[in-house]
Amino acid sequence: MRKRKLAVVLFNLGGPDGPDAVEPFLFNLFNDPAIIRVPQPIRWLIAKIISNRRAPVAKEIYGHIGGRSPLLPLTEEQARALEHLLESRAIPVEVRAFPAMRYWKPFASDTAKAIKAWAPDEIVLLPLYPQYSTTTTASSLLDWDKAAKAVGLHTRTKTVCCYPTDGKFIAAHVSLLREAIGKFRTRDEFRILFSAHGLPKSVIEAGDPYQAQVEATCEAVMQATGGGPFDWLTCFQSRVGPMEWIGPATDKEIERAGAEGKSLIVVPIAFVSEHSETLVELDIEYAKLARESGVPTYVRVPALGTQKEFIECLADLVDEARASDGLICPEEAAGRPCGEEARR
Known part of the structure; x- marks a missing residue:
């Protein structure tokens, strides 16, 4: 009997x-209406100016890591790990996971063509953004919708919206955090950032749930870590431009920790x-700031990557989506799903 073919689209x-x-x-990033919220052709002009001005600085940044982003090969590793786990489960299905990047190759249009050529029986859309934002998840899903329609891809599709407090997602963070905590003798020595x-504060004030979901993730991680009270807080990095951004800012909190x-x-x-x-930003720029600010020890926890519990989280979300009516969103049960953009 022929196995059913399942395509999983991994957005980043x-x-x-x-x-x-x-x-x-950079131009593709700033030309996204979810990022620069002004009409064309003004947005095109702004994107051109910003990308031209920021390119030299950005090239210097990427020069520290080989001149290119490692995101695609790392996403490919996650895709292969997810395929292996899903196919190892007692489900007669052939799985292929396809990365679809928002601002560089492979674009959603490339991925949609590849998936149509493979001719799956079903598709699950799975953002690698655990916390929903109009600037990430919604933008990627809208982009996918256009790409799929453009190539005539009409395969039955289910969508994962977000998973900010998923049990295995939280467990993956806890596992890595405990390793870092183990480097210290007592919890009084350190603060967890x-x-x-x-994001610009205006995006959150317009109703974007990203900040609340990030804070919910942090709270869930600390509750699951256990062992009594810790000194910790949620902060935000990568601020650009003159707008007011959500805070507190990671760099300011590093300076405060040094002073204390x-x-x-x-x-x-x-x-x-x-x-x-x-x-x-974290390993070079902020580590240098920590040294200059007098932070005694600076430990950076790795990103989840192919960590066991995280891949299990993704596999569980795929299974749950396949069995759903079309959308997996923890907020939907309360009658307030993250965004209608996520619906199919």
Whole structure:
């Protein structure tokens, strides 16, 4: 009997695959209406100006990690691990997981063509953004919808919206966090900073649930870590431009920890793969800031990657989506799903 064919689409932001890709990658990012919320052709012009001005700095950043983003090969590793786990379960299904990047190759249009050629019986859309935002999940899902329609891909599709407090997602973070905690003799020595990519405050005030979901993730991790009270807080990094951003800012909290003589454990709580924000911003720029600020010890917890519980989390979400009516969203049960953009 022929196995059913299941395609899983793994959404992520993507990153430049070489120095020449840096400026067009930035242009694609800032030309997204979910990022720069002004009409065309004004948005195109703004994106052109910003990408041109930021390209030299961005090239220098990527120069620290080989001149390119590691995000695609790391996502491919997650895809292979997910395929292996799903196919090892007692389900007669052939699985292929396809990365679809928002701002660089493979674009959703490339992935939609590849999936149509493979001709699956069903598709599950799975964002590698655990916490929902209009700037990430919604943007990727809308982009996919356009791409699928453009190539005539009409296969039955289910969608995972978000999973900020999923048990295995939380367990994956707890496992890595406990390893870092074990480097210290007492909990009084250190503070835990959960660092997530920031957003302009106006995006959150417009109803985006990202900040609340990030904070819920951090709270769930600390509850699951157990062992009594810890000194910890949620903060946000990667601020750009003159707008007011959500806070507190990770760099300011590093400076405060130094002034208080506190060591730091820094957890990338919204990034599931290593990329420039972790390998350069956290590991190089913020580590230097910590030394200059007098932080006694600076420990950075790895991103989840192919950590066992995280891949199990993704596999469980795929199984749950396949058995659902179409959308997996923890907020839907309360009558307030994260976004109608996620619906099919």
